[in-house]
Amino acid sequence: MEDKEILEKFAHPDSRNLAFNQLIRKYQQKVYWHIRKMVIDHDDADDLTQEVFIKVWKNLETFRQDAQLYTWVYRIATNECLTFLSSKRKRFFLPIGDITAELADKIDTSSDLSGDDIQLKLQKALLRLPDKQRLVFNMRYYDELKYEDISEILGTSVGALKASYHLAAKKIEEFLKHD
Amino acid sequence: MNLNDLPKKNIYKVPDGYFDQLPMQIMARTAGKEARTADTAYPLLRLLRLAMAPLVLLLLFAGVFYMNVQPPEQKANFALHASDLGNTDILAYLNASYVNLEPTDFEDLHLVQQDITSDFINISPEMAEQELEYYQLSNLNY
Numbered sequence: 495m496e497d498k499e500i501l502e503k504f505a506h507p508d509s510r511n512l513a514f515n516q517l518i519r520k521y522q523q524k525v526y527w528h529i530r531k532m533v534i535d536h537d538d539a540d541d542l543t544q545e546v547f548i549k550v551w552k553n554l555e556t557f558r559q560d561a562q563l564y565t566w567v568y569r570i571a572t573n574e575c576l577t578f579l580s581s582k583r584k585r586f587f588l589p590i591g592d593i594t595a596e597l598a599d600k601i602d603t604s605s606d607l608s609g610d611d612i613q614l615k616l617q618k619a620l621l622r623l624p625d626k627q628r629l630v631f632n633m634r635y636y637d638e639l640k641y642e643d644i645s646e647i648l649g650t651s652v653g654a655l656k657a658s659y660h661l662a663a664k665k666i667e668e669f670l671k672h673d
Numbered sequence: 674m675n676l677n678d679l680p681k682k683n684i685y686k687v688p689d690g691y692f693d694q695l696p697m698q699i700m701a702r703t704a705g706k707e708a709r710t711a712d713t714a715y716p717l718l719r720l721l722r723l724a725m726a727p728l729v730l731l732l733l734f735a736g737v738f739y740m741n742v743q744p745p746e747q748k749a750n751f752a753l754h755a756s757d758l759g760n761t762d763i764l765a766y767l768n769a770s771y772v773n774l775e776p777t778d779f780e781d782l783h784l785v786q787q788d789i790t791s792d793f794i795n796i797s798p799e800m801a802e803q804e805l806e807y808y809q810l811s812n813l814n815y
Contacts, residue, residue: 515700518695
């Protein structure tokens with residue numbers, strides 16, 4: 495079902511639930527994986543994914559259709575991730591390095607991970623990036639979003655995003671080369 | 674090492690059937706929120722519901738108070754009826770109620786009502802025996 499059709503059906507009370515179910519099925523994996531790569535832990539990602547769709551449900555009526563639905567959903571998911579990571583640091587008075595170590599430890603010990611050493615090393619290298627730079631990298635490298643769409647999601651200029659991605663890629667390559 | 678040389682691979686896994694169940698879990702949560710939203714759509718009904726709780730409590734307290742507090746005339750009637758009762762009625766009541774009376778009970782009573790208990794406490798063994806025979810209390814088994 496196209497986004498436009500989902501939005502039209504959502505506008506009618508009779509077909510609202512059906513439309514929202516279609517919306518979840520269409521975007522759940524993108525949202526979940528986007529969040530999971532940021533928070534690493536499945537339970538955290540599950541909670542946040544549900545919160546994202548609850549927010550979508552609450553605010554979809556006010557969604558302005560001049561934006562794309564998927565970038566709007568991505569933006570909610572991105573904000574949820576950033577808020578979660580920020581509150582986690584504040585709650586435990588953790589500096590950036592400590593939360594990186596905690597997430598890296600999850601990569602080492604978690605049973606719901608697969609992949610060879612180089613893939614695990616890449617994930618740990620990503621954790622060294624600042625949250626926003628990591629988001630940019632994930633959206634560009636893994637989700638293969640266009641810079642224009644990332645710009646719409648993050649509210650940052652395309653030029654700044656290109657520079658950020660380039661810098662992130664260099665840092666990761668350095669990390670993989672030396673560690 | 675160049676990033677382009679690495680295969681893009683998702684190393685994270687989810688529990689089996691996770692994406693089949695997720696829409697249902699989210700829909701269940703939105704259904705709960707919708708029900709709450711419907712409540713707020715009728716403010717008068719919501720206010721009435723909120724007012725019902727203290728009203729029910731008030732009625733409950735009033736009921737309990739009414740049951741426990743007897744009016745003075747009701748108390749006077751009880752005293753009047755009690756004074757009409759003869760010893761036979763009292764003993765019949767005590768027998769029917771299976772009350773075990775001990776000498777200490779009479780001593781307690783003595784402290785409260787002097788002239789009634791003095792007869793009971795100063796009773797001679799012969800008179801007590803006669804009373805027992807008269808009311809056949811000695812044959813009672815408890």
